[in-house]
Amino acid sequence: MTDYKLTYHHYSERSILVQWPQKIDENILDDVLIFKNHIINSEIKSILQVNNAYNSILIIYVSTIDNINDEFLVLKSLYSTRVRLINSTCKLWKIPVCYDDAFGIDLDEISKAKQLSKSEIIRLHSEVIYTVFFIGFLPGFLYLGGLDKRLFFPRKESPRSEVKKGSVAIGNEQTGIYPHASPAGWNIIGNSPLDFFNAKVNDPCFAQAGDKIQFIPIDINTYHNIKEDIQSxxxxxxxxVIDG
Incomplete structure (x- = not known):
């Protein structure tokens, strides 16, 4: 297991930000999640919450941090004693996506710019197994790593004021799904009929960091049938479940 050179920052009066090398990398994500779980399982009573992003964790404390250097030492000690789980597992979620022109409102632009047919874009986007790096921006928004380099495409200079719930999008080197109708600066290539956040259940978002996502292309009739099945x-x- 790689020992990364981490940096520790006094982020606010009640939080510490720990950062790994600033790149999207599954080995770094693995280490982030191992350290995050080690902190949570340490049961340090002064820690309220631990959140992760691509290459960082934010540790939120119950009250104001009195001695930041002491807390840095505690975290550094925890990092040095973290242990990889031998039989770690995660889930592979199969997400239906309709890439019909009614939903893929930026497919034409990407097709022309990349000199790829829309069917080729759909194939490249749906044949990859993606990794959930973290959930953020909006509740239930899955930041996914693993996009084919041929589909890298810059975010829009002028974000849209609103896109449909379930919009599947590409932004730079990433892909993801908008869980609610919201403003959006990413390029929309399809739509999923699923609910990605449900505040009425114990686990509002079905996926978690480290899980895998596979997009399954569906036609528009199947899309509407799934919508009806979800409502009922x-x-x-x-x-x-697969090996992590």
């Missing part, structure tokens, strides 16, 4: 609570997201 007759649909379950296909998933399976």
């Amino acid at each position: 609570e007759m649909f379950s997201i296909e998933n399976k």
Whole structure:
């Protein structure tokens, strides 16, 4: 297991930011999640919450941090004693996506710029197994790593004021799904009929950091059928446990 050179920052009066090398990398994510879980399982009573991003964790404390250097030492000691779980597992979620022109409102632009047919863009986007790096920006927004380099595409200079719930999008080196109708600066290539955040259940977002995502292309009739099944609570997201 690689020992990365971490940096520790006094982020606010009640929080510390720990940073890894600033790149999107699955080995770094693995280390981030191992350290995050080690902190949580340490049961340090002064820690309220631990959140992760691509290459950092934010540790929020119950009250104001009196001696920041003491807390840095505690965290550094925890990092040095972290242990990889031998039989770690995660879930692979199969997410239906309709890439119909009615939803893929930026497919034409990407197709022309990349000199790829829309069917080729769909193939490249849906044949990859993505990794959930973290959930943020909006509740249930999955930041996914693993996009084919041929589909890298810059964010829009002028974000849209609103896109549909379930919009599947590409922004620079990333892909993700907007869980709610919201402003959006990414390029929209399709739509998923699923609910990605449900505040009424214990786990509002079905996926978690470290899980895998596979997009399954569907036609527009299947899309509407799934929508109806979800409304009548007759649909379950296909998933399976795999080795992490």
